[in-house]
Amino acid sequence: MDDFYAARSGLIPPLPWSTFSPPFSDPASSDPSREAIFFQRLEVLSGFDAARQLWESPQMQAANISGGRWGGVQGSDPGSGSQAWSMLTHMNGRPMPKGGSGMVSTSLGRFIEAHQGTVLTNMPVVALMIEDGRCTGVECADGSRFRGRKGVVSTIHVKHLMQMAPSDLWGQAFTDSVEVWQPEMAMFAFHFALKGSPEYPLAGGGSVTGAEASIMERPESIFKLNEDNARGELTLEDYPLQIVHAAGYDRSRAPDGFSLLKIEGGMPYALKEGPEHWDAIKDEVADQVLDRYLRYTPNLTRENVLARVIMSPIDIERMNPAMWRGSVHHLDKRWGNFAPYRMPIPGLYQTGACTAPGGSVTGQPGRNAAIAILEDDGKTLAEVVGRG
Ligand SMILES: Cc1cc2nc3c(=O)[nH]c(=O)nc-3n(C[C@H](O)[C@H](O)[C@H](O)COP(=O)(O)OP(=O)(O)OC[C@H]3O[C@@H](n4cnc5c(N)ncnc54)[C@H](O)[C@@H]3O)c2cc1C
The missing domain is CATH 3.50.50.60 (FAD/NAD(P)-binding domain)
Structure with a gap:
């Protein structure tokens, strides 16, 4: 039972729960660099507080905290400080199996x-x-x-x-x-089949696309998730959203002229009316989340949506009971x-x-x-x- 609470020595050590580590020298070394000490201290803060130390612009604060939540923990919580530079990791890109994650299994x-x-x-x-x-x-x-x-x-x-x-x-x-x-904050996954593919306009003209995007307008919005989770309520205006449209890169997933969109993120599992209440509200919630997303892609409207599969937190648990209470x-x-x-x-x-x-x-x-x-x-x- 010596491996009860942690990996045994000689095995791969547990990663920090947030996998976004700064690319600096080991702060535990006898002569840590100034940067190492600084980033070590930032890590113990919340992502929100650390982002305010690192970035002047609320947009950069929000972008990093929003992308940081992809690991499952919200940047409102102490110890999530490394989320403040999550974009460094995302700039490296993320591997995706051709055909989708299911191809691994x-x-x-x-x-x-x-x-x-x-x-x-x-x-x-x-x-x-x-x-x-x-x-x-x-x-x-x-x-x-x-x-x-x-x-x-x-x-x-x-x-x-x-x-x-x-x-x-x-x-x-x-x-x-x-x-x-x-359980961690439960996940939802709203899938849409689209005519056309998302394009995000650039401030200076033109547009950009990508396999993934992260959306949250205001850094302080990250605090809503824990409060709503405690109350079993939803405040849909500015939850962090993870947007996946890998079909833009993996053309095996959709015919030419068409694409796939997944909007996912965290929302409370235990609604105050009970988790089954998700069955009554999930389509309306998905509509609101989709409308919010479409504000960022003026080349798309609801008319572009050909089909959809809406998975609420309880649907995710029903799909896979190992995702206990929607914890992926x-x-x-x-x-x-x-x-x-x-x-x-x-x-x-x-x-x-x-x-x-x-x-x-x-x-x-x-x-x-x-x-x-x-x-x-x-x-x-x-x-x-x-x-x-
Ligand atoms: C929408 C979504 C998006 C995600 N995005 C990412 C991502 O971008 N990056 C990332 O790294 N991770 C992501 N994850 C999380 C990732 O999928 C999981 O952490 C990972 O699959 C866990 O792997 P696992 O093998 O431990 O368990 P699982 O993949 O959960 O597999 C457990 C298996 O056990 C089966 N099972 C459960 N109970 C029983 C039973 N009683 N009898 C028989 N079989 C049973 C289940 O059906 C399932 O097949 C995402 C998950 C979801 C749902």
Whole structure:
């Protein structure tokens, strides 16, 4: 249980929950640079306060805080200071799989099948098979059972996994630790198929486009999210929006003359009327968010929208129960309170966003879990994949 709260030494260390680190020397070194000390001190502030130190222009403050929220935490919160320079990261660009993020899973599935593995989908696991105190397999909703020769590896959300075996097997310390897990601000994702593609006018004339954009008018708007989350209310005027229109670059996604638009961001999951109230209001919320977005793209109107798929925070959880309460990173990953790769029940391993260093598409939890699993099987990663 030495890996209970953090990654084991020798594994990839957890990233800071905000992945935007400044490109300066290590402040822990014996002779840190002036810049390193300055940025280290900025990091412990909120993104809002740090942005006001760095930028005179409210537009640059808002742009960085808005883009900083993509990592799941709002820049109103202490410790989110590095969001104040999130645009530095975004200027480097972000890798996107051709065909969309789903192609990562599809390709991994093909790799498994090409190596005599089997991938079964639409098979919800409802129980862990326990024999002599050891996890030996899983039982699915249709009653089918699958036995693991050496063990079982889970990416089921740990809050759900713990319902799948007797409570006394998890141990009190682990149970207490998971009890206090908090969801992060829930996510919404509104998808639109468009005739034409978005263009943003430039102040000096002409226009610009891009694979992603971030919108928030006023830096102080970031404070609305926590207040609304506490109240279960929505204030739609100026929430930070993440705009994705990768079809402009990846022409495999839409025919010529057409494009795709995704507007996403954080909104409260638990509305004061209950999370199911999202079903009643999501189309109207999406209309308002779309209208707000269209103010920035005068070449488009609602007439350009051919079809849409509107996913509210509760829809995201319904799509994938591991996105507990709409947390696409499975939980608020700031506090380093992750599940261990070796779970308290022998033979059961956990990977994915509930383990260090948390959610996002990094591959790091998988790699770390593989190291632990191989170690228990008397092997090393280097032996199996040819490098460490
Ligand atoms: C709209 C949206 C946009 C995002 N944008 C980004 C981004 O730009 N960059 C980024 O890095 N990350 C992004 N993310 C977050 C990212 O997708 C997640 O952090 C990541 O997928 C977590 O990976 P994972 O393998 O741990 O779990 P998941 O991808 O959540 O996979 C868990 C799997 O377990 C399955 N499962 C759950 N319960 C059971 C059960 N009982 N039985 C069987 N199967 C079960 C689920 O169906 C799912 O297939 C986004 C997420 C969403 C929803």
